Amino acid sequence: MKYTDLNIQTQREFPNNARTQGFGWLVRAGYLTRESEILPLGRQAISRLRLVSEDPSFLFHLALPILLNDRETFFPLSTGNLEILHCESCKYSERLELALFKKTVLPREEKLPLEKVSTPDCNTIESLAEFLGVPKEKTAKAMMYTRVSDGQFVFVVVRGDMQMSEAKLRNAVGEVKLADEESIRRAGAEAGFASPIGLQNALIVADELIPRSPNLVAGANDAGYHFKNTNYARDYSAGIVADVTQARAGDACNNCGNPLSMLSAISLTTRSEFQFQNILLALAETHHDEKGLALPKSIAPFDVYLMHVPGKTINTLEKAGEIYNALQSAGISVLFDNRDERAGVKFNDADLIGCPIRITAGEKALKDEMVELKFRTAAGGSVLPVEKILSLKDISELF
Numbered sequence: 001m002k003y004t005d006l007n008i009q010t011q012r013e014f015p016n017n018a019r020t021q022g023f024g025w026l027v028r029a030g031y032l033t034r035e036s037e038i039l040p041l042g043r044q045a046i047s048r049l050r051l052v053s054e055d056p057s058f059l060f061h062l063a064l065p066i067l068l069n070d071r072e073t074f075f076p077l078s079t080g081n082l083e084i085l086h087c088e089s090c091k092y093s094e095r096l097e098l099a100l101f102k103k104t105v106l107p108r109e110e111k112l113p114l115e116k117v118s119t120p121d122c123n124t125i126e127s128l129a130e131f132l133g134v135p136k137e138k139t140a141k142a143m144m145y146t147r148v149s150d151g152q153f154v155f156v157v158v159r160g161d162m163q164m165s166e167a168k169l170r171n172a173v174g175e176v177k178l179a180d181e182e183s184i185r186r187a188g189a190e191a192g193f194a195s196p197i198g199l200q201n202a203l204i205v206a207d208e209l210i211p212r213s214p215n216l217v218a219g220a221n222d223a224g225y226h227f228k229n230t231n232y233a234r235d236y237s238a239g240i241v242a243d244v245t246q247a248r249a250g251d252a253c254n255n256c257g258n259p260l261s262m263l264s265a266i267s268l269t270t271r272s273e274f275q276f277q278n279i280l281l282a283l284a285e286t287h288h289d290e291k292g293l294a295l296p297k298s299i300a301p302f303d304v305y306l307m308h309v310p311g312k313t314i315n316t317l318e319k320a321g322e323i324y325n326a327l328q329s330a331g332i333s334v335l336f337d338n339r340d341e342r343a344g345v346k347f348n349d350a351d352l353i354g355c356p357i358r359i360t361a362g363e364k365a366l367k368d369e370m371v372e373l374k375f376r377t378a379a380g381g382s383v384l385p386v387e388k389i390l391s392l393k394d395i396s397e398l399f
Contacts (some may be wrong), residue, residue, distance in 0.1 A: 001302070003337040010319040019079045022285030025293050029352040040164040041353070045301040046276045052107065052299055053063050053074055053334070063331075064286050066268065067093035075282040076225045086261040086299030087253040093214050097167035100254035103267065106137060109214040112229040119226045125160040128226060131219060137161040140210065140218035140230060142370060145169070145176035146183055157196050157238075158245050159216070160163040165246035171282070172205060172242045176200060188221060193218035195227060206238035207245050234238070276283035286343045293354025294376050303395045305355040307337040307346045311363030319386070320361040325388045351376070355385040357398060359389065372399065 006031040008331045015017030015034045018024030024394070027031045031042035052058045059066060059073060067074045067086055074084055076094060085099040086092070122128040137178065139160030147154055154173055158164050169176060184191055184269050187202045195218035196204045210216075211232040218230040232238070247264040266278045288292050298305065305329060307318035315337065325338045335355060343362070351360045359379075360372040365383055373389075392398070 001044070001333075003335060003339055006044070006335075008039075008041050008095040008349075008353070010352050019374045020077065020281075020285060021288060022281050022283075025288050025352070026281065028282045029293055029354065031284075033120075036078035036277075040165075041301060042277075042280065045280055045299075048301050048338070049276045049279055049351045050272070050297055053276075053389070059268065059279070062283065062286075062299065062395065063283050064268075066092075066282075067091070067263075068185075069093055069264070071271050073269040074263075075268050075278065075285070076263050076265050077285065078264055078284075080264040082201075083263045084263050085247055085249065085251075086263050086360060087258055087260055090253060090256040090257040092255050092260075096166070097165045097246055099260065100243065101260060102254055102257060103162075103209050103245070104137075105209065106214065107210050108291055109232060111231045112215050112299055114119040114230065114235060115228040116220050116222075116225055117228055118286050119193075120224050122226065128217060129160065130328065132228075134217060135161070138211075138216055140195065140213075140216040142189075142196070142219060144179040144184055144189060144191075144194065146179045147173055148175040148177055148221060152290075153183050154205060155187065155189065155194070155196050155199055155201045155202045156207075156244060157210055157218070159209050159213055159236040162207065162209070162245040164207075164244055168242070168246070169205065169243045172240055172244060173203065177292060190219065190221045190223055193219040193223055193225060194221055195230065196238070197221065197227065197230065205240045205242065205244060208230065209245070210238070211241060222324040229315055272380050277300075287354070292352035293355065294356045297356040297395070297399070300355050301353075302333045302355045303357060304332060304334045305337065305350045305358045306334050307350060307358065307360050309343045309346070309360060309362035310340060311366070314363045316361050316363055316366060318367060319366055323359065323361060323386070323389055330392050330394070332392065332395045357395075 010030050011028040014024040015027045043114055051275040070393050083096040085096055102311040122131045125136055125139055125141055141158050143156040143158045143164055172226055186198050218228050220227045250259050253260055267275055268279050308316040323333055327334045356376050358374045369386050370383040372381050372384055373384050
């Protein structure tokens with residue numbers, strides 16, 4: 001493809017909104033706009049990625065520092081839109097809201113009698129724990145929802161020191177929305193002082209820790225009152241007992257027990273699709289130097305960056321065009337820089353765009369029937385006979 005046909009516009013400076021190095025290089029090289037819109041060169045790169053993705057293992061050959069599980073592949077990135085938890089020891093990685101972790105079970109206790117106590121102005125776990133002088137893990141936290149599909153009132157109870165994960169809840173019961181006052185009242189609950197005890201027509205969902213947490217303080221469904229010593233099974237039961245709490249950095253990995261760490265990331269693949277623009281960004285983040293992109297040959301938008309340097313005695317453009325046609329006929333993808341520009345500009349743009357091989361048709365070499373060949377990551381170049389370039393059958397012959 002010809003440079004002018006793609007209307008590539010490279011930039012001499014990084015955009016002032018460059019969130020990362022990789023994004024900055026993609027903008028400078030003309031793959032993306034400053035607003036992250038894909039330009040023709042970017043579309044060409046993504047077309048190449050789609051082609052190689054016919055082999056689902058292609059990501060493992062690109063030297064990317066990926067993290068993955070059986071459903072999703074992540075690329076750590078400080079400005080990423082995802083938070084993931086990762087175990088450096090066993091490499092477990094998962095979205096924050098879905099991550100599994102080892103939970104601390106409270107010591108066994110004899111079940112004490114249920115006791116209703118006055119707790120004025122204690123409509124949060126923090127105020128309740130402080131008022132009664134108990135740790136938060138000895139309380140039960142209530143959340144109330146309505147299931148979207150059938151209007152079922154859903155009451156969720158987790159230990160007071162835990163945070164509920166709406167993603168895990170959705171996996172357990174389906175799509176939900178926050179319950180309105182009428183739904184809460186109809187079920188017999190009291191916002192701020194709610195518990196699963198005595199509810200009507202409610203689907204109760206208990207976190208897996210609740211059955212193993214004795215004598216918890218929970219709401220009495222009466223404004224200004226709580227129950228002390230609530231116990232699962234004796235005082236209420238749940239329709240669903242499942243993991244519905246969210247892990248935090250420092251929690252123990254469910255697989256090996258080592259601490260989980262929090263990372264920002266972007267998603268590269270899910271079970272059903274590839275996120276090709278994110279893959280392109282991950283490649284740019286990983287494969288660049290001080291001059292521009294240096295993309296692996298298997299996924300570069302073109303195998304060869306072909307350029308001519310205008311001469312005085314030889315029509316270098318004509319000879320470069322001959323090489324271009326021969327490479328195209330051999331099935332080798334070529335970006336032909338056919339512009340009437342200074343050599344320095346073309347060399348800089350070649351480095352920016354990051355194709356693995358640059359072939360230069362210049363007057364000095366052509367006088368000896370030679371062209372210059374340079375690998376993008378090599379310090380210097382070499383010369384090859386024009387005839388060898390014209391007779392190539394596959395790009396691998398140059399590597």
